[in-house]
Amino acid sequence: MLGSSKRHVFKPTAYGSTRSRRRIPRWLVLMFTGVVLGSGGLLFLQKSYGPIRLTVEQSEQLHYDLNSVNMDKQRLQSQLNQQTRDLTETRANLQAQAVELRKAKEEAAKLTSDLQLFVDAMPPDPRGTSPGIRAASFEAKDGQLDYLILVMQDQGKTDTFTGQAELNVAGRYANGKSGHIDLPAFKVELQRYTHLGGSLPLPEGFTPRQVTIKIMREGSEKTVATRTIRVPR
Template sequence: MFGRSKPVVLEPYGHRRKRGRPPRWLVLLLSGVVVGAAGVVVVQERYLPPRLSAGESAKLRNAYDSTEAERKRLQQALADTEQKLASTTAQHKSLQEEFAGSRARIERLSEDLATTVAALPPDPRGGTVEVRAGRFTVRGGALVYDVVLARERAGTRPTTGVLQLQLIGSSAKSPETTVALKPVPISFTTHEVVRGSQPLPDGFRPREAKVQVLDRPAGAALGMRVMLVK
């Protein structure tokens, strides 16, 4: 009862832990890590898309780069096309304005021509179509002509027919020769200036030109006048 007392050892966890055994919290932590890793592997294998290999990743990257380059090329092509369209639109607008200006000038010239034709002396022979004026010259073996035709009683329906020129002159074989040129088709409403040139026979020198307006080749005469060839 009064012998030596032994020291009392207090164990905080109620009992002494066996040596060599890891603590419980460490075991739980490692188990959780293992379970989590296993879960990640299961999810990747079953639910996520399959992972790409290094070669497949390189192919995918190359395909992406190629697609991106093509997109940039198409974008640049679209920008160039839009620029060309804008330029074409501006050019079209300029042409429209130029056409409108040319049309106005043509209308003014037509009015001036009508005034000039009205001021010319009338055809002394009269007729349905009057030969108001004419100019005939010989150049390089051809007859160059300008003939002014007019209708005093012009309607809405144009007059159609042919302009027939008969030349009176001389040649090496005959002092008096008549040459008929090819008929020229005509169609006009109030007035018309017929211009052109036709070849002459070799050695033929015309003095006068008989201008005939016919309703058709070798048809009825609508007007006629004789003029000098200069």
């Protein structure tokens, strides 16, 4: 019995194996499941609601459009700056013109006041008519008769007068003969006073010596004012 070499074979008991099998921990399974679900949800969200991934062509087109927008922005900004400068310059010019206009009005008012003094100081028409021919001057030059006539109405008689003036010129022709010519009539209109100025053609070779001015009321041939003025040689 002491020398027996047989090994005793282990037999499981009636209650099964005495060593239990190893199982994956429940917490590890739950963690792995959570990782899988989380990764899948993230991919779903990125695909459904995340930014769209662009292709190479779309990316190049986007860069091109962005550069075009930047160029347009720079161009519009440049135009805006130029228009701002133009507006500033225009405002400055308008302010300068307003100052000049104010000065011109002040000077015109002063000149009007000064002119009124001269008007009041002008000697009356020798014939005492109103309107009357207060002053006149004539000059023969280059076949033309230049004239400047001051016609005035008396103070307080400033109803608008409308009529016409005629010039009868006495002179000498180139052959030595004397003669009279009537130049074309021209319109006269005034309240207190007016200057009549201009040029009228003379016959060829005719040298004027004196001019008789006649003023008639519109629609009438009656002379209301007349005066004779010598023409300087």
